[in-house]
Amino acid sequence: METVRTQELLRRHLPPAPASVLDVGGGPGTHARWLAEDGYRVHLVDPVPRHIAEAEASGCSVEPGNARALSARDDSYDVALLLGPLYHLVDAADRKTALAEARRVVPPGGLVAAAGINRYASLFEHTALAHLDRPALQDGIGRILATGSHDGKKGFTETHFHTGPELEAEMREAGFTDTRVYGVEGPVRALLKATEQHTGESLTGSRMFASAPAAARMAEPYPDLLAASSHLLAVGRN
Known part of the structure; x- marks a missing residue:
């Protein structure tokens, strides 16, 4: 669901292929692969050697690197993606700094897209998994809700969790215009996860699964519903 909707949202905004795309923190090439298949010229940067090795099979060029200090020249890519950093x-x-670097490598009018994890995602996730009878987990999620941060000492890695308005503000403060934040999965991901968790059945191909992207699209005009989506995607122009 996350991958399908990310593709859908990016395809609305990307310039036509064969535009050049810098995939910053692109991991093993999850998005680079479909972008290359769509005809884009993709260069992937990631700090993890194993990711770089896997991404070489995705049809893009690769380079070890850091989102805060890109080796790319100014104005050298049509699009910069920050779908993980x-x-x-x-x-x-x-x-x-990472947003400033992404802005630096695209020309005026160039597209930058940045992903965030919603501050409320862990609450919805563990409600769906029926884990909230554990006081220690309640404490951890409570800290995320209050601060937007997880220290990575237990469970998930060290993480910053955005609210929709916070992610939009960071994009605007970095100098991007025409900024918009989308809820990637929309308001039904926790429902799907809970149903699969407690029935043991995969919903892929079901009417419920088919309804989920429709619900996400219907929620797009209503900023209040950003809080219900596990992942956020911000797009803006240099």
Whole structure:
């Protein structure tokens, strides 16, 4: 669901292929692969050697690197994607630097898209999994809800969790215009997860699964519903 909707949202905004795309923090090439298949010229940067090795099979060029200090020249790509770095950068100053670097490598009018994990995602996730009878987990999720941060000592990795308005503000403060934040999965991901968890059945191909993207699209005009989506995608122009 996350991948399908990310593709859908990016395809609305991407310039026509064969535009050049810098996939910053692109991991093993999850998005680089379909972008290359769509005809884009993709260069992937990631700090993890294993990811770089896997991404070489995705049809793009690869390079080890850091979102806060890109080797790319100014104005050298039509599009820069930050579909992983922002939630791994728990310090606001580091996120600001990463966004500034992404802006630097695209020309005026160039597209930058950045993903975030919703601050409320862990609450919805563990409600769906029926884990909230555990006081320690309640405490951890409570800290995420209050601060937007997880220290990575238990469970999930060290993470910053955005609200929709916060992610939009970070994009605008970085100098992007025409900024918009989308809820990626929309308001039904927890419902799907709970149904699969407690019935033991995969919903892929079901009417319920087919309804989920429709619900996400219907929610797009209503900013209040951003809080219900596990992942956020911000797009803006240099």
